[in-house]
Amino acid sequence: MKELFTYINNISPISEDTFQELAQLFKPIQLKKNEFFVRDGEYAQHIGFLKKGIVRAFFLNQEGKEYTKQFFMDSSIIGAYTSLLTKKPNKIAQQALTDCEILIANFNEIEERYSKFHDLERLGRKIAEYYFLEKEQKELEMALLDADKRYLILREKFPTIETIIPQYHIASYLGISPTQLSRIRRKLSSS
Structure with missing residues (x-):
């Protein structure tokens, strides 16, 4: 959990009480190479902290050709964020490219704590902002x-x-x- 606490505090500092509450929600899992964290068509429920390994986010076009959207490496937040927010089926699969160590938590349980822990809500916003900026940067790179x-x-x-x-x-x-x-x-x- 130390890596998660360090990662979080580099984004948006939270209190020790907030972290203790949050830490109770996360459980360690192992994802073997080629296993999926979330598949296309699934309703996402979990968010993860990738402690070790590489995960790719990708989608298939109508002809079945794969497009890799993003790579996540050690110390990253992973999850089908659009599906988590919209409660609709996921369209971008996330697959382990190496054996991975991940801490996962139910996203709804984290959201339920936003009203009690405002620093946690701010953290959620900061993470969303970070990934929005990263997405825009990639789009600009691809276009320009x-x-x-x-x-x-x-x-x-x-x-x-x-x-x-x-x-x-x-x-x-x-x-x-x-x-x-x-x-x-x-x-x-x-x-």
Whole structure:
């Protein structure tokens, strides 16, 4: 729980009393490589704190082609946030790319405590704001930057990811083919 407390306080400090209440809601689980935290079509109920491992968020288009929307690595909040808020089926699956250690809590139980613990409610807002800004940044990168620059940003953000997960997931995240990714990597390594 220490990692969770540190993570939370870096976003929006909460009191020890609030954390003790919150900590009671979280339970540890193990997610094996390729297992899903949440699937497409499920009604999400849990939010998680990824202590260790890598999880990808992805969706399939009508032709069945996968698009990786996001990677989550150690010390991240995961969960099907849109489904949690709207109470509608999830559209973006989250799958472990490595074995993962996760602390999970029922999202409704956290929300029920917002009126009693205002610092917890503020934390929820700050996390939502963070992910909104991250989403907008990714959209701008996809629209305004070429694949080479997007690749360099990915390497800066996740320096070890290429040694851990398959290249086709990285290519999907960048919006390019695995062949294009190979060309970019070759070009950058020779310059």
